[in-house]
Amino acid sequence: MVRKDRVRVMSWVMEHANDNLRILENAKQLCYQLGLPNFITNVRWTDLIDYRSIKIGEPREGEKGVRRVPSYQPLVLHDQVILAERMIDKLSPEEWGPLIASSLIYEKKLSTERHAKFAKDMALPILAVLGALALTAFLRYVWLYIVLGIFVGPGFVIYGALRYGTNQTRLRLEADSETTKVLTENSLLDVLSKIQSLGLKEEADRFDGTPSIMQRIDNLQAPKSEV
Template identity: 30%
Template sequence: MSHSGLEKYEEQILETVSDLGRDLRINIHPNRVLWYLRGVVAPSFMKGLASDQCDFDGGTVILPKPLRDKLSPAEWKPLLASQLIYERRSSMRIVARWLVSVSFLVIWGFAALVLSGIYDGYGLALALSLAIPVTILDTWFFSHELRSVRLDADEKAAHLVGTREFLDVLEKVDSLRIWDIEERKKGGFRVTISSHFPAIDARIRRVRTLIGP
């Protein structure tokens, strides 16, 4: 794609974001597109976006570079709608799940103090031995809940932009066999415990249920 072609492509994407903002009654003023290239497989959202996800940072629309030229401006609409709904309409749900997640650690800390007070060193050793499984459980719970919120955002976005249109885009992205998307589909302990993004096959299944038999 030529430089002028890329500029037009990005302008159309920004227009799509503006239109979605009006439809969702979200105050957003997109002014540029940033193409993000993922370097490593990292389940945590803190280490980068999945290649089937997008993000917003002020007026910057952050999109996965592997999908540049692969999706038309119109085909970006379902993914952009889902992210807008996730960010702007799901904040209270995310905070509630975070508070529940933190409560696990607070309860463990309280139990550690009680056990160390009753059994001295043995009680503290027992509490510390539980630290790893408690941390794993806490991480899994929060990650699982974030994946659930994202899937709910997909469902709401499908109702907004069209279920069949959303499903077609997800299946098209899946057909590209992008490496980090494929790794997430494989699952495994690390992805299951700490990934904040649902695998694309889970997204496809969720949207497909909206179509019915």
């Protein structure tokens, strides 16, 4: 079944080579508008991606490291723009532009900020854990090591994952807001509203920080604060 789907996608790409080329050229033009190097060389269509190897192949849903490509959120990986396969024929090449622009801003212009924010959020918990370990070693309370291992360790991992997801969500929404300053103000909102009207069943991943389509729409519709 997966093989048939891949053949169908390849057949569509060949039949719509001009559309795919227009999406690629639009992505390159967006790099220029955003002041980024012209690094995009390919547009790929797939519903699943393996984040462990960053290879576009035939990963199976449910496998470790495998995630669904959101229908409303293109991914920018290395020199490729990754689009959800289930969105084939749903949008015109021009309609993909605002979505790709937001992804470019998030991945390339906000990357330093998101790494710095995550490091800052994790600094205090890390110091607290190290302090607890040092105190435990000093007092020689072996049972405290067990408590730390059972409760603090997993709690630290969960906290880190939640903070990471929260920061990613905030920055993705910030990228949407920045997109409206570069492109036509309502272009991104119009495309997201169109995708929403398709009635696709999409679930945001809280841990990887991808906001839901309604979060993105609400963010763009929110009144802009006056400076």
